[in-house]
Amino acid sequence: MPQCAALVCALARGGFRPHNPGMDGSTEGSRGNIPEYSVSEISGAVKRTLESAFGRIRVRGEITEFKTYPSGHSYLSMKDETGTIRAIIWRGSMSRLTVRPENGVEVIATGKITASDKRSDYALQIEKLEYAGEGALLARIEKLRLRLGAEGLFDEARKRPLPFLPEVIGVITSEKGAVLHDIRTTLARRFPRRVLLIPVAVQGQGAAEQVAAAIATMGALSPLGRVPRPDVIIVARGGGSLEDLMAFNEEVVVRAAANCPIPLISAVGHETDTTLIDFASDRRAPTPTAAAELAVPAREELMAALQQRGTRLARAGHSVLDRGRLRLSRAGAGLPDLPALIAAGRNRLEDRGHRLGLAPRALIAAKRRGLEGTAARLPRPQEAIARRRAGLELLGVRIGGATRAVLGRQSRALARLPDPAPFLRARLREGRAGFTRMGERLEAGAARRLAERGAALDRIPDPTPFVTARLREARAALGGLSARLEGASYEALLERGFALVRDAEGQPVTAAAAVEPGERLLLQFADGSLSVTDDRGRKRGKAETQGSLL
Known part of the structure; x- marks a missing residue:
């Protein structure tokens, strides 16, 4: 193998001399x-050979047993x-890693091979x-x-609507990029609009923590603080590879975006790039420019829409006014x-008022x-009583006259008769006495009947209350008219000390110029009249009055 050949070459170059007893004759030649090597020599040689032969290498494999x-x-x-290799990450190197090691993740590790000379x-x-x-x-x-x-x-359900026109817009991105x-x-x-920027690293080691901290910082700002609290937050980054965008796929960033109390817009990468922050944000923008367009409306469009609505409102108002x-x-x-x-109505009212003013007098x-x-048709009790009393008196007179006439005729008849016998004279005296008594009885009966008729007439009740009231009103009205007539008569004026002047023919004289000198005048007072003569020969203001009381 190439690695073994390199190991042998390294041992030869290192001047390593194995111990061989057979060569100097002290041991058996059969060996x-x-x-022959010692353990330390072999371990050191292997370590030096591995470190010098491999240098920096890249190893691909799946992480296991991470601790x-x-x-x-x-x-x-x-x-x-088929194989396994042990690996170690020193504390200083861990802070510089861009990828967090996790079990089950296939990675490419860059480093160098090292060996332990003791184990x-x-x-x-x-x-x-x-x-x-x-x-x-x-x-x-x-x-x-x-x-x-x-x-x-x-x-x-967690996603919130964006404000229509925010006052402050928070931006979390790199301050050196084009975003x-x-x-x-x-x-x-x-x-x-005002922009509040928190610059962060958007890729590399610690970028995810910075982005999450910036989101939490903006969410914790007070609306009354010195630093204005944004109404909407834009988390933006330009395009890049999947590895470059991994900071926005970290769990810490996704949780910070989901827990942010301010509406958040994610604009990471290009339109085709999708990161986990896009799922947790309230709105996703394909580009940072599109995120800014989502954050604020276009002023020209608003002005045009406002003008259009104003025109429509004015037209609607005019239409409503025209229809009204x-x-x-x-x-x-x-x-x-x-x-x-x-x-x-005014004429009718005036007519009714005029007629109403005349109605009481016409009604009265x-x-x-x-x-x-009605009073003319009603019987008068006093006249009826007087007529009845006159009738009774006439009847009494006629009865008395008839009785006396009968007695006179009887007396004259008896006087013409010859002297009757004593019996007849007695009978005549009795008859005369009877006639006398009969006449007295008739007169008494007539007087009694006359008294009874007078008492009956006196017991006749007064007319009905209505007639009495009407008569009382008529008397009162008649009394008022009489008083007015008396008040308007010249005799009442005479009672007050005035005098009525008349000429010789009895015509009233109303002016001094109408009296001729020496004309006789008649002065009528309340208690009598005086005859006077106008004497123009005497001084003015002094007139000689002559006459006698008529």
Whole structure:
């Protein structure tokens, strides 16, 4: 084998001389010329030969038996279908690795072979780890995706809507790449916003931890702090190989994105690149430029949409006003003439008011006429009583006259008769006495009947209350009219001290110029009249009054 030949050559070059007793005659010749080595010589020769013959090598295999000790050194084994080699990662080399060693992951380890001169074994000192092809990386990513998906980190219900117009946009990316420039120019073109940048490494050892720490830092900012809290976060990186994007497939980054309290946009790689942070973020953008376009709207589009909506709103308002005016005009055309209605109502009201003012007097007059007509038709008790009393008195007079006439006729008849016999004279005296008593009885009966008729008439009840009330009202009205008539008569004025002047013909004199000098005048006072003469020969203001009380 080539390695064994190199080992023999190395031993020869090293001046190694095996111990051979047969050559100097001190041992038996049957042993030949086989060299003899000590354990240390063999171990040291093997170590030097391995380290000088192989140098730095790349070994491909699957990691098994990985274990890290408290000292910080890690030990593992790499195997393939038929063999196994032990490997070690020193503490200083572990921090520089870009790939975390995990059991079951196929990797390519770069390092050098070293051997132990005490235990006669060798191991690979790993200085760099790489995934053995995209197949291994994809298998690892898929395994992590399934595990995190089972925890619910990729559920659609966890995703939040992006703010319409954020005030502050947080950006997590490298400050030296073109990604930050693209995001800034896109924001300035569409809608300028404040940008809060946390620069991080986007590939290599420690990139995943930096990205996760930046996401947690932005999420922990206070809205009232000195550093403004972003309304949306963009995690961006340019394109690259699958190994270059592995920092965004790490579990720490995916969990940080899922637990971020701020809506997060992932823009890692090109449109065809997919990382696990894309599943945990709220929105995925194919490029960093597209992420900036998702974060803010276009100002020109907003202005155009606003202008269009304003125009549509104005048109809608005008349309509503036009329809309202049309309906109002149609309704107004169907309504009657309000001024005419008001004028007619005012006229009717004035007419009703005038008629209402006249109605009480007309009603009183009508009621008075009806009362007077009713009173004229009603019988008058006093007149009836007077008529009955006059009738009774006439009847009494006629009865008395008839009785006296009968007695007179009987007396005259008896006087003309011859002197009867004593018997007849006695009978005549008895008859005369009887007639006298009969006349007295008739007169007494007539007087009694007359007294009874008068008492009966006196016991006749008053008219009905209605008639009495009407009569009382009529009397009151008649009394009022009489008082008004008396108040308007000239006789009342005479009672107050005035005098009525009349000429010789009895016509009233109302002016002094109408009196001729020397004309006789009649002055009527309340208690009588005086006759006076106008004497113009005397001084003005002094008139001689002559006359006598009429």
